[in-house]
Amino acid sequence: MDWFYELWPKLGEAFRGWLESALPDSIEGWVIYLVLGLLSMLVIVNLPIVGVMAMIYMERRLLGRFQNRLGPNRVGPFGILQPVADAIKIMTKEDIVPNGVDRIVFNIAPIVMLTPILLMFAVIPYGGDTFLTNLNVGILFIVAITAVDTIAIFMAGWSSNNKYALFGAMRAVAQLVSYEIPLLIAILGVVVITGTMNLNEIVAHQSSLPLILFQPLGFVIFFVAISAELNRSPFDLLEADSEIIAGFHTEYSGMKFGMFQLAEFAALMGYSAVIATLYLSGWEGPGLPGYLWLFVKVFFIFGIFVWTRATLPRLRIDQVMALAWKFLLPLSFLNVAITAVEVVVWENGLPEWLIPVNIVIGAGLVAIMHRGLNFQGQTRQVVPSGPERLAAINRPVGGGTE
Amino acid sequence: MTTVLVFFFILGGMALLGSVGTVASRNVVHAALSLVLALLAVAGLFILLLAEFLAIVQVLIYGGAITIILLFALMLTRTREGPVRLDNAQRRFALIGAGAAFAVLTVVIMVSDWPAPIDNPVRPGFSRISEVLFQQWAIPFEAASLVLLVALIGAIVISRPEKGERD
Amino acid sequence: MPEQYSLEYTAVLIITIAGIGMVLAAFFASMILAPRSKSEAKQIPYECGIPPTGQFWAQLHLRYYIFAILFLIFDIEAIFLFPWAIIFRSSGAVIFYEMVLFIAILFFGLVYSWKKGALRWR
Numbered sequence: 001m002d003w004f005y006e007l008w009p010k011l012g013e014a015f016r017g018w019l020e021s022a023l024p025d026s027i028e029g030w031v032i033y034l035v036l037g038l039l040s041m042l043v044i045v046n047l048p049i050v051g052v053m054a055m056i057y058m059e060r061r062l063l064g065r066f067q068n069r070l071g072p073n074r075v076g077p078f079g080i081l082q083p084v085a086d087a088i089k090i091m092t093k094e095d096i097v098p099n100g101v102d103r104i105v106f107n108i109a110p111i112v113m114l115t116p117i118l119l120m121f122a123v124i125p126y127g128g129d130t131f132l133t134n135l136n137v138g139i140l141f142i143v144a145i146t147a148v149d150t151i152a153i154f155m156a157g158w159s160s161n162n163k164y165a166l167f168g169a170m171r172a173v174a175q176l177v178s179y180e181i182p183l184l185i186a187i188l189g190v191v192v193i194t195g196t197m198n199l200n201e202i203v204a205h206q207s208s209l210p211l212i213l214f215q216p217l218g219f220v221i222f223f224v225a226i227s228a229e230l231n232r233s234p235f236d237l238l239e240a241d242s243e244i245i246a247g248f249h250t251e252y253s254g255m256k257f258g259m260f261q262l263a264e265f266a267a268l269m270g271y272s273a274v275i276a277t278l279y280l281s282g283w284e285g286p287g288l289p290g291y292l293w294l295f296v297k298v299f300f301i302f303g304i305f306v307w308t309r310a311t312l313p314r315l316r317i318d319q320v321m322a323l324a325w326k327f328l329l330p331l332s333f334l335n336v337a338i339t340a341v342e343v344v345v346w347e348n349g350l351p352e353w354l355i356p357v358n359i360v361i362g363a364g365l366v367a368i369m370h371r372g373l374n375f376q377g378q379t380r381q382v383v384p385s386g387p388e389r390l391a392a393i394n395r396p397v398g399g400g401t402e
Numbered sequence: 403m404t405t406v407l408v409f410f411f412i413l414g415g416m417a418l419l420g421s422v423g424t425v426a427s428r429n430v431v432h433a434a435l436s437l438v439l440a441l442l443a444v445a446g447l448f449i450l451l452l453a454e455f456l457a458i459v460q461v462l463i464y465g466g467a468i469t470i471i472l473l474f475a476l477m478l479t480r481t482r483e484g485p486v487r488l489d490n491a492q493r494r495f496a497l498i499g500a501g502a503a504f505a506v507l508t509v510v511i512m513v514s515d516w517p518a519p520i521d522n523p524v525r526p527g528f529s530r531i532s533e534v535l536f537q538q539w540a541i542p543f544e545a546a547s548l549v550l551l552v553a554l555i556g557a558i559v560i561s562r563p564e565k566g567e568r569d
Numbered sequence: 570m571p572e573q574y575s576l577e578y579t580a581v582l583i584i585t586i587a588g589i590g591m592v593l594a595a596f597f598a599s600m601i602l603a604p605r606s607k608s609e610a611k612q613i614p615y616e617c618g619i620p621p622t623g624q625f626w627a628q629l630h631l632r633y634y635i636f637a638i639l640f641l642i643f644d645i646e647a648i649f650l651f652p653w654a655i656i657f658r659s660s661g662a663v664i665f666y667e668m669v670l671f672i673a674i675l676f677f678g679l680v681y682s683w684k685k686g687a688l689r690w691r
């Protein structure tokens with residue numbers, strides 16, 4: 001049974017042993033490393049692709065259930081081959097490049113978008129010995145590298161020679177940038193408790209109790225901030241088709257559009273794995289091997305994402321910004337302060353009776369801070385009437401309105 | 403030539419390419435994006451020097467935040483037709499100035515007595531970074547927060563709508 | 570360079586190359602598989618079927634810039650907090666209060682911008 005739990009490291013070892021015996025001695029060690037590196041490359045690249053296919057299928061089926069319909073059920077048993085059909089379809093679609101596009105930036109943008117997301121999968125630990133790289137700055141590395149995606153969105157929107165793409169990109173960048181700070185400071189709560197940024201050590205710290213119990217408020221902040229970072233509903237403003245068509249990737253078609261779609265869902269999968277690692281004790285779990293446990297948790301968290309999407313209506317941009325700066329940011333500061341005090345007072349690990357106390361404190365703070373948002377007061381906007389309204393309508397397009 | 407040196411030259415070449423692109427680009431957004439390339443290459447150089455935390459800061463602050471500010475500032479400018487002329491008659495003086503700065507830096511780097519050998523750098527742990535930052539440089543660290551506060555207030559004051567101007 | 574460290578970042582390098590290679594491979598696949606036919610109407614920027622007017626470069630509202638500045642400042646603050654979070658337990662009360670002061674100063678900045686209405690999306 002041992003091989004079942006340590007499948008991937010054992011596979012790697014076995015393959016390495018086979019290579020060493022099969023290749024002649026004159027071939028140096030670095031060739032073996034190169035082959036192994038290429039193989040791990042293959043695994044890490046295929047992991048998000050297969051995962052994303054499963055997630056797209058799951059999302060469509062779940063959404064169908066939430067909306068009292070069936071969802072895809074024609075291709076294969078239970079429609080399970082639908083994502084494969086979609087992938088084939090998108091590959092055979094024409095790749096249209098409109099006039100006036102900045103070709104270099106237009107073509108580089110999907111690369112800049114997808115590469116950081118793949119790097120995320122290299123850092124996440126899938127089991128005790130199952131990880132590609134074990135960085136000391138692990139969690140910070142993930143946040144920093146995905147911050148580069150903001151630039152990719154700007155590149156895609158700006159190079160498209162399309163007003164809607166540009167506006168969509170600007171909105172997306174403003175939103176991503178705003179939610180990155182609550183995200184960072186929510187992570188800080190975990191780092192304060194565990195005293196490390198290494199993801200393997202963070203998981204090891206949760207071998208008895210998952211950190212969500214000691215960080216309920218931090219978890220909520222992280223979850224909301226991640227929904228916004230990933231443009232999940234209710235924060236999917238840049239896909240507000242009635243306002244800005246499809247946002248920054250309006251002009252992308254064919255495989256390039258497919259790359260953006262892949263990046264979006266792969267980021268969702270990667271960050272679900274990060275949530276599992278930070279708050280739900282990662283790959284740790286009874287019975288099943290680590291990598292399977294992690295994927296069970298990833299799909300569980302993804303189910304919650306789908307649930308929120310099916311339940312909540314889309315926010316307006318001013319509400320989105322207010323939520324980031326007036327609600328999540330002060331809350332995340334308070335969360336870090338409370339956590340730091342707790343860690344200083346109980347030096348030898350937090351006692352278990354703190355769990356209900358933390359939950360009550362978190363709920364109380366959310367209830368208090370929620371008043372500061374005051375969405376009601378902001379929804380009333382004076383609509384100009386008479387000549388003023390005419391002037392507003394006739395204002396030239398793009399005259400500093402967005 | 404060691405592997406590290408090979409990577410140093412690759413990353414240095416990327417940084418140089420990005421910097422030249424920043425200066426020589428006709429298009430102002432291309433210039434900003436070339437700057438991103440240069441900044442990310444510098445992050446790679448930090449990784450070669452075993453300064454991984456610094457590399458992360460470089461990617462997060464410079465690759466993320468500073469670039470976004472730069473791009474937003476570019477987008478604040480008025481709409482213009484056709485390519486924008488990004489340089490003027492002072493480019494010759496700028497070249498002299500940049501060359502002089504380069505020469506001075508090179509001389510200083512060659513002459514200086516470095517506390518640690520470059521060919522065999524030590525990997526600083528987080529505890530070491532934190533100790534230096536929060537004990538040895540505690541006052542500048544607090545001053546940094548004041549500088550940030552001043553920047554924040556300044557930005558808000560400048561951007562406030564003037565009297566009689568509608569939001 | 571320590572061997573462990575170089576192995577860790579070699580993996581990062583490999584995956585970076587893999588990401589770039591993967592996107593290029595996808596482009597190549599679509600180049601082979603996808604049909605191609607040029608037409609005048611297809612090349613027009615898509616603005617819901619209406620012929621586009623003017624140029625795409627629109628002036629941005631100032632509010633975006635304010636949020637970018639706010640982002641930069643709190644980003645720097647957050648990044649300073651990380652090395653602190655790792656050691657503050659083991660290195661005494663001085664470092665703890667140092668960070669309390671640091672956060673208090675910037676929290677004042679947040680309150681100030683809130684009161685001045687800079688956090689409102691106008």
